[in-house]
Amino acid sequence: NWVRFGRESRFALDEQRAAVTQTIPGHHRLKAGSEDAGTAVDLVEALGSEIDSFPFGAATESFGPTVDDSVRIVHSKPTGEEFALGRGTVTDRTVSKQRITVTRELSSSGRYDAIGTRREPGDTATTRFAEGRWWYPTVYRGESGTPKGTYVNIATPVEVFPTEIRYMDLYIDVIKRPDGTVNIVDQDELGAAIDAGHVPEVVADRATGVAQKVADVLRS
Structure with a gap:
């Protein structure tokens, strides 16, 4: 255990x-x-x-991360699985919002999960991580800046450590396609996690509520 x-x-x-x-x-x-x-x-x-x-400002100023630092994004699951989404460069640090922005250049081809747009080498993923927030958004763009969609991951409160970002994924997510369509996705995965005893119902309810609020904002 x-x-x-x-x-x-x-x-x-x-x-x-x-x-x-x-x-x-x-x-x-x-x-x-x-x-x-x-x-x-x-x-x-x-x-x-x-x-x-x-003391987010003092902690990040003294120990990192700050602008130009490299950080690893650690994606944990309630089942105990843990893997890195890759490394990115901190391109902005906003102390008043306890938030950093991390940019990654992508090298693989395929399609963006749930969004469906084509992923190509040279695309960028720009993610904002706010300390303590139950969600974080990633905006995908082509090499020339063409929008390819937004993916909002719903997770336990984000922690911004000196060399890595940590949270636990709660399965349910929100997407916004380039045409403006907004959808809540992967509710079935959250339901299965509840049934398996991996996610308590009180946490699942919180995640679902956060997803709905995020979707409402993206639609407005």
């Missing part, structure tokens, strides 16, 4: 720890990022510094 701690689990542990000792918001989240970050957390807490929210 295994237990994977995600962002919300780490923050719940922070609350338990804070009941008995000085604990900054994101204590366990930061320590999971790197040894250097863990040392910095220990120092800040030992000095009794007051921090009232997760």
Whole structure:
């Protein structure tokens, strides 16, 4: 058996720890990022510094990632599977939104999952990852900038670590085709995961609600 701690689990542990000792918001989240970050957390807490929210700006400025850094996108499944979607370059960091933008150049041919448009070498995938958000969008474009569609992955809250992005995929997703058509996809995969006991119904309900809100925004 295994237990994977995600962002919300780490923050719940922070609350338990804070009941008995000085604990900054994101204590366990930061320590999971790197040894250097863990040392910095220990120092800040030992000095009794007051921090009232997760220090995304300070963490990414000190330990990464920031613009021009390379990061790996780690895609986990509730079944325990884990694989990398590849590496990309950070092309923007917006501290006020606790968000980074990652751009990848694609080299394979085929068709984009669910969207159906052709994938060609030289296409780009631009993804925005916001710390703590239950979804992230990827916009696909051709080499000349031609839109090829948007794929919004619904997942457990995103974690932006110094060298990688982590989350757990919740199966259900939202797509927007170049013609403006918006659809929620893979509901059957989420249903199967519920039946198999891999995704609790409360989490599935949250994922479905997030997918509906994202679809509504994309249609507006």
